[in-house]
Amino acid sequence: MSNFGSLNTAYTGLSAHRRALDIIAHNVANSSTEGYHRQRAELVSLGGTTGAGVFSGRSQSFGVDVVGVTRSYDQLLAARAVKEEAARVAADTTSASMTAIEGIFPEPSDTGLASALDVFWSSWGDLANDPGGLASRTQLLENAQTLATSINRTSTQLQGVADSARTRMGTLASEVNDLATQLADLNRSINATHGTNSDLLDQRDLVVSRISDLTGGVARPGDSGAVDVYVGGRALVTSTIVQTMDGTSGVLRWDSDNAAVNPTSGEAQALTAVVSDVVPRYQALLDGVANSLVTNVNALHSVAYDQAGTTGRNFFDPAGVTGATIALSTDVAGQPANIAAGAPVLPGPTAPGPLDGEQARLIAALAESATGPDRTYQSLVTTLAVETRAANNRATIQEQIADTAIRDADSVGAVSIDEEMAMMISAQRAFEANARVMTVVDEMLGFLIERTGTVGR
16 A cells, blocks of 8 residues: 555544534433434445545545444334333323322311212211201201302312313324324435435434323334334324314314324323213212112101101202202202201101101211112211222333333433543544544655655755
8 A cells, every 4th residue: 555545544533533523412401302212323344345546546445434424223112212211101100090089088087979969868867866957957968058158169170170181192192193293204304315314213212202291102014114103993094094073072183084083192092081980980979879878768758747747848859869969959959948857757646746857867867878879978988998099009110111121222322421422432443543544645755755856865
């Protein structure tokens, strides 16, 4: 190799390691960038190939070249991290919803339904001890109204959890549509660069991950280096084509045919369960408490006698009883004298009178009934506590699983500042060494140019 060939070889070393330093600097600059994957300059030897050098038209070409930039990425580990992260979002959303519902039933406390039921039954006991007293009757009506209002409010709060989930579903659909459009644009850009732009690939993976967090969407390789995403078995994005969805009704639906979206993971799956399963179940359980209360109290009250000796009146309105609608009957609301506390009159000289308070005592005893509203409510609270604890445990476990999956993926692609500093020093030393080679060759050429032909002068 001529001196000019050596100069060319050193030049390729300078150029290649300068490019490597640029990439290392890019890694360091993006060490905290979400979704960024470490990049490496792919260096190859130019030895053994023939061709003209920069300074020589005939010498064999030696040196080094950067033939590309590799992206530190493991597709299997990344896919697992995306899947487990979506499951974590779903578990966290479910846990938050169950915790919100548990807060609607603050037991044990002085503000819960159990306390309101206790006060209600105690009022019947007070009436049994003073069946003719106006004060005890008035207090009973006030406590009964408080109980009914508490049940109404609880039902409204439950519905509020569902309404919040529906509202969130609307904004979620808009987010998904925006992300789907971004993904289609990135697919187009990546195709234009033949899939060689690592930064665009990172941006696309981040968008796919966010779509998965929201909907449990699954990414699949598409045509021409594109990534397609499917939600509930249907394509959300196919290359550069987007199928939008709508959530303004509180239910995710495809815009194209109004069919329901069936998310299998992510936030949307948890929200869908809250709206269609969790809240309706607890509304039904609360309705059961209201029905048990109305049925049991009315059964005893309707056959009892009020102060005027009238019977056949309901204490609660029996029509269409739910937690949202339970109310006092018009027979007794605002009319304490119409409360029936006396036992049914039996034939005979020793029959009880309408003011004996016996029936009020029987109603008060419903507090201990195995089939009464208290037992029904206790069952609701127990079920809620078990399900909330299970949801919280699942969220904790899934968080650990997701963190492990993310760490595994990051072990391949995350930027390590220590490692980058070591690589930087290596590239710097290589750059300096190549610069030194150029200096030496330059000195050699200078010696030849300046000294050759001067002998004998």
